[in-house]
Amino acid sequence: xxxxxxxxxxxxxxxxxxxxxxxxxxxxxxxxxxxxxxxxxxxxxxxxxxxxxxxxxxxxxxxxxxxxxxxxxxxxxxxxxxxxxxxxxxxxxxxxxxxxxxxxxxxxxxxxxxxxxxxxxxxxxxxxxxxxxxxxxxxxxxxxxxxxxxxxxxxxxxxxxxxxxxxxxxxxxxxxxxxxxxxxxxxxxxxxxxxxxxxxxxxxxxxxxxxxxxxxxxxxxxxxxxxxxxxxxxxxxxxxxxxxxxxxxxxxxxxxxxxxxxxxxxxxxxxxxxxxxxxxxxxxxxxxxxxxxxxxxxxxxxxxxxxxxxxxxxxxxxxxxxxxxxxxxxxxxxxxxxxxxxxxxx
Amino acid sequence: xxxxxxxxxxxxxxxxxxxxxxxxxxxxxxxxxxxxxxxxxxxxxxxxxxxxxxxxxxxxxxxxxxxxxxxxxxxxxxxxxxxxxxxxxxxxxxxxxxxxxxxxxxxxxxxxxxxxxxxxxxxxxxxxxxxxxxxxxxxxxxxxxxxxxxxxxxxxxxxxxxxxxxxxxxxxxxxxxxxxxxxxxxxxxxxxxxxxxxxxxxxxxxxxxxxxxxxxxxxxxxxxxxxxxxxxxxxxxxxxxxxxxxxxxxxxxxxxxxxxxxxxxxxxxxxxxxxxxxxxxxxxxxxxxxxxxxxxxxxxxxxxxxxxxxxxxxxxxxxxxxxxxxxxxxxxxxxxxxxxxxxxxx
Numbered sequence: 001x002x003x004x005x006x007x008x009x010x011x012x013x014x015x016x017x018x019x020x021x022x023x024x025x026x027x028x029x030x031x032x033x034x035x036x037x038x039x040x041x042x043x044x045x046x047x048x049x050x051x052x053x054x055x056x057x058x059x060x061x062x063x064x065x066x067x068x069x070x071x072x073x074x075x076x077x078x079x080x081x082x083x084x085x086x087x088x089x090x091x092x093x094x095x096x097x098x099x100x101x102x103x104x105x106x107x108x109x110x111x112x113x114x115x116x117x118x119x120x121x122x123x124x125x126x127x128x129x130x131x132x133x134x135x136x137x138x139x140x141x142x143x144x145x146x147x148x149x150x151x152x153x154x155x156x157x158x159x160x161x162x163x164x165x166x167x168x169x170x171x172x173x174x175x176x177x178x179x180x181x182x183x184x185x186x187x188x189x190x191x192x193x194x195x196x197x198x199x200x201x202x203x204x205x206x207x208x209x210x211x212x213x214x215x216x217x218x219x220x221x222x223x224x225x226x227x228x229x230x231x232x233x234x235x236x237x238x239x240x241x242x243x244x245x246x247x248x249x250x251x252x253x254x255x256x257x258x259x260x261x262x263x264x265x266x267x268x269x270x271x272x273x274x275x276x277x278x279x280x281x282x283x284x285x286x287x288x289x290x291x292x293x294x295x296x297x298x299x300x301x302x303x304x305x306x307x308x309x310x311x312x313x314x315x316x317x318x319x320x321x322x323x324x325x326x327x328x329x330x331x332x333x334x335x336x337x338x339x340x341x342x343x344x345x346x
Numbered sequence: 347x348x349x350x351x352x353x354x355x356x357x358x359x360x361x362x363x364x365x366x367x368x369x370x371x372x373x374x375x376x377x378x379x380x381x382x383x384x385x386x387x388x389x390x391x392x393x394x395x396x397x398x399x400x401x402x403x404x405x406x407x408x409x410x411x412x413x414x415x416x417x418x419x420x421x422x423x424x425x426x427x428x429x430x431x432x433x434x435x436x437x438x439x440x441x442x443x444x445x446x447x448x449x450x451x452x453x454x455x456x457x458x459x460x461x462x463x464x465x466x467x468x469x470x471x472x473x474x475x476x477x478x479x480x481x482x483x484x485x486x487x488x489x490x491x492x493x494x495x496x497x498x499x500x501x502x503x504x505x506x507x508x509x510x511x512x513x514x515x516x517x518x519x520x521x522x523x524x525x526x527x528x529x530x531x532x533x534x535x536x537x538x539x540x541x542x543x544x545x546x547x548x549x550x551x552x553x554x555x556x557x558x559x560x561x562x563x564x565x566x567x568x569x570x571x572x573x574x575x576x577x578x579x580x581x582x583x584x585x586x587x588x589x590x591x592x593x594x595x596x597x598x599x600x601x602x603x604x605x606x607x608x609x610x611x612x613x614x615x616x617x618x619x620x621x622x623x624x625x626x627x628x629x630x631x632x633x634x635x636x637x638x639x640x641x642x643x644x645x646x647x648x649x650x651x652x653x654x655x656x657x658x659x660x661x662x663x664x665x666x667x668x669x670x671x672x673x674x675x676x677x678x679x680x681x682x683x684x685x686x687x688x689x690x691x692x
Contacts, residue, residue, distance in 0.1 A: 020657065024516055024657075027516060028516065031516070157657075157658050158658070158661050159509065159513030159514065162512065162513040163505065163509060163513055166508065166512035166513060167505030167508040167509055167512060167513065167679070168505065168679070169678075169679055169682035169683070169686075170370055170373060170374065170377070170678060170679070170682055171675075291638055292637055292638055292642075292643050292645075293643055294640070294643055294644075294664050294666075296638075296643070297638050297639055297640055297642070297643045298640075299638075306664075311366070311370075311503075311671070311675045311678070312503050312504070312672055312675050313665070313666055313667065313668065313669075313671070313672055314664075314665075314666040314667075315504050315663065315664060315665055315666065316663070316664035316666070317661065317662070317663055317664075318640050318652075318660075318661060318662035318663075318664070319659070319660075319661055320640075320659055320660040320661065320662070321659065321660075322659065323659075325657070325659070326658055326659055329517075329657045329658045332515075332516060332657070333513070333514070333515055333516070336515035336516055337515070340515075344690050
């Protein structure tokens with residue numbers, strides 16, 4: 001089995017994935033009898049190329065990291081822009097990892113739609129398209145016989161979507177409660193440990209998990225986009241991040257945390273989804289929870305998602321201290337899902 | 347697609363599953379295009395029967411619950427014993443839910459092996475065969491082209507084995523830490539709340555989770571059997587419950603709990619597995635853990651399993667307040683896995 005791969009976006013996550021693929025090539029070849037070749041990479045600042053003879057991913061990563069242009073690579077053909085790459089290459093699997101556009105999920109949604117319509121299987125780590133256009137993209141994938149995978153969009157490579165799809169057959173998700181944003185949880189638990197809001201935010205920046213403008217995290221937008229993505233996939237909600245009733249942690253003070261702490265409580269930014277008579281209601285807000293509970297004990301950058309189900313009661317999935325490697329693993333996991341599906345169809 | 351079902355053991359779990367199957371028949375038929383008929387049931391105290399024309403599972407459950415004999419059911423043919431049922435019926439899927447024999451996993455292992463050799467797919471909720479004979483049974487299943495599923499053997503229907511198999515492709519499990527025994531956790535957290543060991547044990551008996559002789563739980567045998575099952579399946583350990591270095595909670599005193607509590611710690615009965623140079627080391631022992639942690643916060647009958655992985659860091663799965671329904675769901679989940687696998691092979 002041979003796959004031609006294309007990369008749309010080649011930032012930290014895609015490059016960590018390239019490294020992981022190189023290391024695990026022998027194991028994947030042994031387990032699945034699969035080989036691959038990268039035939040296209042599109043970036044915003046380092047050029048867009050195709051190369052039917054194949055691109056060395058580690059060489060491409062090195063080029064980007066030293067600030068070069070991908071057109072310098074041997075055999076590379078320059079292409080005008082990302083859409084031209086998608087329409088001009090013959091990929092089997094396309095990895096979309098462009099940055100999130102929180103206002104409408106574009107242009108990533110268009111990239112993915114175009115790729116699916118060309119019959120490419122698509123893997124994305126970008127939550128925008130799932131939060132804004134999941135139902136449409138899923139329908140395109142089905143119509144075009146393409147696989148569409150997006151495990152990395154919520155809780156990195158921790159298997160959230162795959163867990164429900166593969167391991168909870170027949171189960172209906174009635175609701176969820178999650179601590180899904182690492183920056184705000186690092187700030188809140190930092191304040192519990194006696195640091196100020198600003199000191200904790202600086203730590204998040206040092207760790208590389210918060211942008212210099214962290215409003216998107218602090219005001220709950222990131223959690224709202226993830227809540228919408230979860231609701232769309234797990235509860236067929238057909239919703240949108242702007243449907244989420246949203247409050248951030250900007251107004252949480254050390255005194256609030258201390259007061260909660262004296263009552264053995266903690267403040268956590270919770271993303272909640274719940275089935276209602278009309279559909280699904282979604283909220284993101286700081287809430288007081290028991291410190292000694294599965295939600296309250298989540299420290300630092302760790303995440304948790306609690307699922308309420310009809311047949312299996314409540315279960316929760318924890319992810320400890322996620323980093324780039326865990327998001328890169330999401331892409332690997334999705335690639336393996338596609339390999340398995342393609343084998344099944346043959 | 348049509349399946350003939352056989353039940354070996356027809357206790358609380360199997361009867362709860364029968365109820366769940368009856369309720370979800372329309373949904374399963376819609377989703378998978380599958381129908382089924384029960385053609386055999388074997389019990390220790392309520393007779394063994396076959397009935398090619400089909401047994402009404404709810405009628406069978408009612409018969410057992412009022413202390414009747416299954417041979418009273420319309421169309422039932424009496425069979426001498428359980429093995430005779432397995433060798434004389436033409437089942438597609440066999441559900442094995444006989445009680446655990448903690449000394450060697452028999453006779454369940456023989457029942458399962460015989461069924462696999464007849465080409466039946468097998469679902470078991472009995473951890474003995476997985477802890478004592480997994481490698482052999484798995485090899486038989488592969489040789490005979492049969493599916494062998496056992497999600498209910500550890501943490502009820504919470505997807506432990508399926509999570510690793512389906513959702514963590516390419517990942518190696520380096521170790522695990524679990525709170526896997528509900529009775530001992532109910533006792534320990536009861537003691538934290540000010541009750542005595544005996545009072546808490548009585549509560550476990552009232553809830554129906556502890557036997558009148560609870561030594562098997564208290565001395566860590568149940569957790570050891572589960573640790574061996576996890577190591578055999580997730581880490582290919584080829585191990586045995588007697589290989590587990592085991593200590594129970596019999597000697598834990600209220601003073602120990604109070605002393606831990608003053609240091610913001612909790613005592614939990616931890617089952618641990620870890621890869622070593624020679625294989626896998628397994629322990630079950632009460633340990634002090636931080637109260638405010640994913641392990642320490644597990645209260646009452648709830649369970650948790652933390653997995654250490656090479657590619658995905660640490661993740662943990664929680665199951666809240668499991669009951670019979672969750673174990674019954676394990677059988678449903680395994681049945682769905684078999685349906686999917688059979689569809690894939692066609």
